[in-house]
Amino acid sequence: MTDEELIREIQEGSRAAMEVLVKRHYKSVFAYIYRKTGEYHTAYDLTQEVFIKMMKSLKSYQNTGKFEHWLLKIAVNHCLDYFRGREYKQQHRETELTEEAFPSSEHHNVWDIFQKRNQNEQVRQAVLSLPEHQRDAVILNYYNGLKIREVAEATGTSESTAKSRIRLGISKLKEMITGGDRHEKPTYKRNK
Amino acid sequence: MKNQHTNGTNKAHSETEIDIDEYSEIASHLNQYPVEFPSEAEINRTILELSAYMPEPEGAKQKWASRSLTQELFQVVRGEMVIFHKSYWLACAVLLLLGFWLGRQHSMDSTLIVLFLVPIPFVLGLLEVFKGRDSGLMEMELTCKITAQQLMLARLIVVLSGNIVFVFLLMLLVSNETGDLLTWKSAGLLYTQLLISAGTSLWLAMRVRGGTAVSLFLIFWFALVQFVLTLKEVKAFIETIQPSWLAVIAFVGAGLLIRQTYQMVRKYTSQTERGYSFDTDHR
Amino acid sequence: MILTIDNVSKKYKDKWVVESFSLELSNQGVYGLLGPNGAGKTTLLRMLVDISEPTSGQIKLDGKPIQHMGEQYRSILGYMPQRLGFYNRFSASKFLMYMCSLKGLSGSQAKVRVQETLALVGLENKARDKIGTFSGGMKQRLGIAQALLNDPQILILDEPTVGLDPKERIRFRNMIGELGRERLVLLSTHIISDLEFSCKRLILMNEGKLILHDTPKAIMTSMQDRVWKAPILESELTELNARFKVSSLSYSPEGITARILSKEKPIPEAVPESPRLEDVYMHFFGEEAES
Numbered sequence: 001m002t003d004e005e006l007i008r009e010i011q012e013g014s015r016a017a018m019e020v021l022v023k024r025h026y027k028s029v030f031a032y033i034y035r036k037t038g039e040y041h042t043a044y045d046l047t048q049e050v051f052i053k054m055m056k057s058l059k060s061y062q063n064t065g066k067f068e069h070w071l072l073k074i075a076v077n078h079c080l081d082y083f084r085g086r087e088y089k090q091q092h093r094e095t096e097l098t099e100e101a102f103p104s105s106e107h108h109n110v111w112d113i114f115q116k117r118n119q120n121e122q123v124r125q126a127v128l129s130l131p132e133h134q135r136d137a138v139i140l141n142y143y144n145g146l147k148i149r150e151v152a153e154a155t156g157t158s159e160s161t162a163k164s165r166i167r168l169g170i171s172k173l174k175e176m177i178t179g180g181d182r183h184e185k186p187t188y189k190r191n192k
Numbered sequence: 193m194k195n196q197h198t199n200g201t202n203k204a205h206s207e208t209e210i211d212i213d214e215y216s217e218i219a220s221h222l223n224q225y226p227v228e229f230p231s232e233a234e235i236n237r238t239i240l241e242l243s244a245y246m247p248e249p250e251g252a253k254q255k256w257a258s259r260s261l262t263q264e265l266f267q268v269v270r271g272e273m274v275i276f277h278k279s280y281w282l283a284c285a286v287l288l289l290l291g292f293w294l295g296r297q298h299s300m301d302s303t304l305i306v307l308f309l310v311p312i313p314f315v316l317g318l319l320e321v322f323k324g325r326d327s328g329l330m331e332m333e334l335t336c337k338i339t340a341q342q343l344m345l346a347r348l349i350v351v352l353s354g355n356i357v358f359v360f361l362l363m364l365l366v367s368n369e370t371g372d373l374l375t376w377k378s379a380g381l382l383y384t385q386l387l388i389s390a391g392t393s394l395w396l397a398m399r400v401r402g403g404t405a406v407s408l409f410l411i412f413w414f415a416l417v418q419f420v421l422t423l424k425e426v427k428a429f430i431e432t433i434q435p436s437w438l439a440v441i442a443f444v445g446a447g448l449l450i451r452q453t454y455q456m457v458r459k460y461t462s463q464t465e466r467g468y469s470f471d472t473d474h475r
Numbered sequence: 476m477i478l479t480i481d482n483v484s485k486k487y488k489d490k491w492v493v494e495s496f497s498l499e500l501s502n503q504g505v506y507g508l509l510g511p512n513g514a515g516k517t518t519l520l521r522m523l524v525d526i527s528e529p530t531s532g533q534i535k536l537d538g539k540p541i542q543h544m545g546e547q548y549r550s551i552l553g554y555m556p557q558r559l560g561f562y563n564r565f566s567a568s569k570f571l572m573y574m575c576s577l578k579g580l581s582g583s584q585a586k587v588r589v590q591e592t593l594a595l596v597g598l599e600n601k602a603r604d605k606i607g608t609f610s611g612g613m614k615q616r617l618g619i620a621q622a623l624l625n626d627p628q629i630l631i632l633d634e635p636t637v638g639l640d641p642k643e644r645i646r647f648r649n650m651i652g653e654l655g656r657e658r659l660v661l662l663s664t665h666i667i668s669d670l671e672f673s674c675k676r677l678i679l680m681n682e683g684k685l686i687l688h689d690t691p692k693a694i695m696t697s698m699q700d701r702v703w704k705a706p707i708l709e710s711e712l713t714e715l716n717a718r719f720k721v722s723s724l725s726y727s728p729e730g731i732t733a734r735i736l737s738k739e740k741p742i743p744e745a746v747p748e749s750p751r752l753e754d755v756y757m758h759f760f761g762e763e764a765e766s
Contacts, residue, residue, distance in 0.1 A: 011247050015476065015537070018246065019239050026235055031227045044230055048238045055245035123225040142222060148209055170214055177221045240477070243537035264579050271576030274569070275562065331556040332621060335524045336577035337546045343577070 003067035007058055022051055025068055028144060029075050035139045036079050038128045046082060050075045069146065073154040076136055083132060126176045134169035141166050268338055268346040276320050276350065284313045284358055292365040308417045310382055311389030313358045315409050317351030318397045348453060352390065359386060380435060384442035389413070391448030398456060476537060476628060477501045478523075478659065483532035485518050485683075492518045494683040496532070504675030505655035507691075508663040511760050515683040516663040517557055520633050523661070524554045550579065553627030555618045557634045563607035567598055567617055570606060571624060578625045585624075592620040596650070611638035619650075630660045636669050644668060667752040667764045679759050686759055691752075698750040698758060703735045705745035715742075722757035722764070 001009075001020070009017035029050055034043040053074050061070060127135060136155055140146045146154065152162040215222070230238075291309050321344060333343065359382050389409075397405040478500040485493040493515045500506055510516050521527035523534060525541050525548060533540050541548045562570060568589050575585035593599045596616040601609070606617065615635060622630060632651075636644050648669065654660055655675070662669065670677065670691075677694055679686040687694065702722075707715060709731060715721060720736040734748065735741045736758055756764035 013246065015243055015246060018242060022239055022242065023235065026238075027227075027229055030229060034227050035225065040228060044234065044238075048241060051238060051242055052245055055242055055247075058247065120224055120226075123221050126221075127225065142215060143225075167214070170218065173218050173222070177218050240538055243477070244539050246537070263581075267576045267579070267581070271573045275573060329560040329562070331521075331526060331558070332554065332560075332574070332618075333577055334526045335549060335552055335554040336574065337550045337579040337625070338577045339546065 004063050007061060007067070010058060018055075025071055026051075028068060029071060032072060032075055032139055032144055033079060035124075035127055035143060036135060037082075038124055046078060047075075050078050053078060066150070069150050069154055072140065072144065072146070073156075076140075076154050077156075079136075080132070122177065126173050129176065130169050130172060134165045134172070137162055137165040138169040138173070264338070265342055265346060265349075268342060269349050272343075272346045273350050276347075280316060280320055283316055284354065287312055288358065288361055288365060291362045307382070307385060308413075309362060310359055310386050311355070311393065311413065312410070314351055314355040314386070314390050315393045315406055315413075317347075317354065318393060319406055321347040321351060321397075344456060345453070348394075348456075355386060355390070356383075359383065377435065380438050380442070381433070384438050384445060387442055387445030387449055389445075391445050391452060394449060394452040394456070398452060476659065478629065479535045479538075480519075480523070481533045481535060483519070483522060483529045483534060485515075485522060485527070486530045487518075492683050493522070493529075496680075496683075496685050498678065498685060498688060500659055500661065500676075503655060503657055503659060505651060505660045505662060506676050506678060507670040507674040508661060508678045508680060509665070509667070509670060509756070510663075510680035510686075511665055511762060514665075514680045516680055517633055518683075519680070520554075520631055520661070520663055524552055524631055525549065546579075550625060551628040553622035553625065553630045555622045555632045555635055557637070559614055559618045561606045561614065561617070564605060566603050566605055567593065567609075567620075568602040570617070571621060574621050575624055580625065588624050588626070592623045595623065596620045597646070612640060612643040615639055615643075615647075623654075628658055630654060630658050632660070632662045634664055635662065636664065636666060665765060667756055670752060677755075679755075681760055694755055695750045698736075698754060700747065701736050701738060701758070702748045702750045702754045703737060703741055703745035704748040705733055705735060705742055707731050707733050707742075707744075720757050720761070722754045 001017075003021065003024070006017045006021040010021065026047070030043060030047045033046050033050070034040065037043055037046065050071070054071055057074070061067070064070065127139070130138065133155065137151055140151045140154055141148070148159050148163050148166075151166070152159045155162060155165075157165075212219075287309055363379065363382065393405065393409045396409055399405075400408065480496055480498045480500075483493060483496045484491060496519060508516055508519070518527065522529050525534075528542070533542075535541065536544065536548060562573075565573070571589040571592065572585055575588060580588060589602075590599070593602055596619050598613065598616055598620065601613065606614065609617065615638060619632070619635060622632070636647055639647060651660060651662060662674075664670065674691060676688055677691050678688040707730075712724075712731070715733060715735070719741050722734045722736055724734075725732045734751075734754060735745060736754060737745075753764045756762075
């Protein structure tokens with residue numbers, strides 16, 4: 001059954017159809033949120049909340065074709081709300097980063113973390129240290145397999161913005177990851 | 193999951209996508225980022241939470257078309273009317289005949305006779321409204337869609353409407369001879385008096401057990417009528433009462449009735465054992 | 476659809492009538508609630524149909540507490556109480572029409588449902604007869620008809636076969652089996668023959684507590700090697716009862732046969748037997764079952 005057929009069944013009260021739909025897309029949503037937040041329990045809770053939001057807005061879903069992307073859009077927005085929420089800010093005291101290309105000096109403190117031998121942890125931290133919008137774009141594009149147009153839709157921007165965010169993200173990741181591997185002192189590259 | 197784009201097929205397309213080569217340097221690192229997914233049980237937990245958000249089934253799946261609350265209430269009123277003990281309707285008929293007979297005795301003032309009879313059906317009806325039912329029935333009734341409040345309200349409506357009709361018929365019958373009762377003035381007088389009595393007796397019934405309240409009210413009522421019949425001044429006063437005063441008293445009566453009804457309905461919420469207690473046999 | 480009984484307890488005066496009862500019932504099927512008189516079954520069922528409030532714990536339908544659901548819950552419910560009361564001067568169909576008005580059915584819907592439910596319980600020819608003229612069995616059937624008027628998804632029957640003769644009981648069992656195919660049926664009883672058909676799960680309850688709940692097959696299997704059959708003499712009865720749990724005795728011209736529960740062979744003449752519900756009853760409740 002297609003996603004659209006399942007949605008019709010859910011609206012007629014079929015709980016079984018809901019179960020199928022959720023299980024079909026659970027991992028994709030969870031994977032995005034997990035990489036976005038870096039924390040398992042937070043990801044679990046947020047995933048649940050995203051699906052609840054999905055249930056509440058099923059009525060307004062137009063059969064645009066790709067349900068999964070509509071769902072990921074809910075996930076993106078929900079995470080945005082989460083990061084902006086006061087509770088989160090108090091816990092993490094993170095300052096918001098803007099879209100301009102930063103000189104690598106901003107990531108200075110990240111180098112220390114790369115002393116860890118664990119590759120896993122390296123990547124996780126690297127992704128987490130990306131500015132929010134770049135992080136979204138890269139995760140959706142690389143890990144969730146969304147095309148540029150789809151990434152743009154999910155994040156509510158134009159295709160060119162999405163593309164540039166991905167490129168910026170990739171270049172930052174390159175610096176952090178490959179720079180760390182060589183155990184070199186950071187060279188402050190400036191992006192043109 | 194990797195981004196897979198075939199470079200050859202659609203040139204224009206591939207230009208708008210991120211070339212896989214751009215990722216190549218870090219691809220192997222990025223792939224070292226697996227996700228620890230929740231277990232089946234945890235996912236099922238989420239699904240259980242989501243069940244609470246299932247939409248209300250519409251159209252085809254919904255078996256019974258939704259009807260308004262008032263429609264349902266009147267359905268119940270009709271049902272309850274049938275349930276009322278035959279003796280109640282019999283008593284009302286007897287009272288009507290009594291009124292008719294008294295009206296033919298030109299010894300007493302017809303207005304006063306009717307005044308006396310007016311609230312009695314309502315008061316007797318309260319017995320029906322508050323009567324404890326056979327527990328087997330009650331259990332079945334309470335598990336139905338209808339609430340205990342609606343049930344009592346329905347019965348009250350039956351009794352009140354019955355009484356309104358009763359008063360009208362009484363007026364017709366009694367004035368058959370004299371023809372002097374079918375005036376707006378007397379109608380106003382009678383219905384005002386009904387409202388006052390209804391409100392008072394309901395107030396009383398809420399505080400005292402149904403049966404006792406009814407007897408108390410009737411005794412009081414009888415005494416009052418006797419008192420009125422013997423005092424000519426009171427009789428004169430009643431006959432010359434201004435319509436505006438009448439309206440005020442009617443308003444007070446109606447207010448009392450409405451307030452007591454509201455209280456009665458509120459009393460039986462689902463917080464308490466729906467107003468009824470059950471004896472369980474347990475060792 | 477999942478009905479969850481979440482650690483529910485009920486106290487009446489100073490006694491805990493139901494204690495820390497937790498159970499999950501789902502979708503379709505017949506659930507048999509088995510227990511001796513006074514086990515707390517009726518109290519539990521009263522809480523399930525929301526006419527009695529738990530002292531602690533909650534009952535939820537698909538995660539939502541039923542107390543907050545009000546008429547939404549009751550509209551999918553059908554309940555047949557243990558003690559049935561009727562307006563005896565009413566005819567069967569008149570009574571059912573009255574119940575329809577309480578269940579929120581419109582006039583036309585009601586007419587259809589009254590006919591259908593009467594046919595379902597085999598009372599279609601008695602539609603116009605006064606309930607006062609009905610036998611006990613007919614009254615029970617009317618009670619079931621009443622519970623089915625709103626085509627409920629959850630059907631709760633409290634000791635529905637009390638007073639029925641064996642033929643009526645068989646008929647009743649078949650009907651319940653049919654109903655269980657499309658609904659969740661919870662049947663409480665202390666009569667084991669009521670449940671001697673495929674019920675989804677057996678729920679054993681005693682003294683307010685949940686003893687066990689499992690498929691009949693699993694419960695029987697767990698008792699596999701504990702049931703024995705042996706011919707005995709009348710004179711041996713007292714001693715036998717003192718030493719072992721005897722789940723039943725059958726009398727025939729040849730003598731008395733006893734069903735004995737024991738981990739090992741109780742007496743030399745005993746042969747192993749496959750377990751039946753009466754054995755389950757004796758094993759868990761320590762008294763002979765009524766059939």
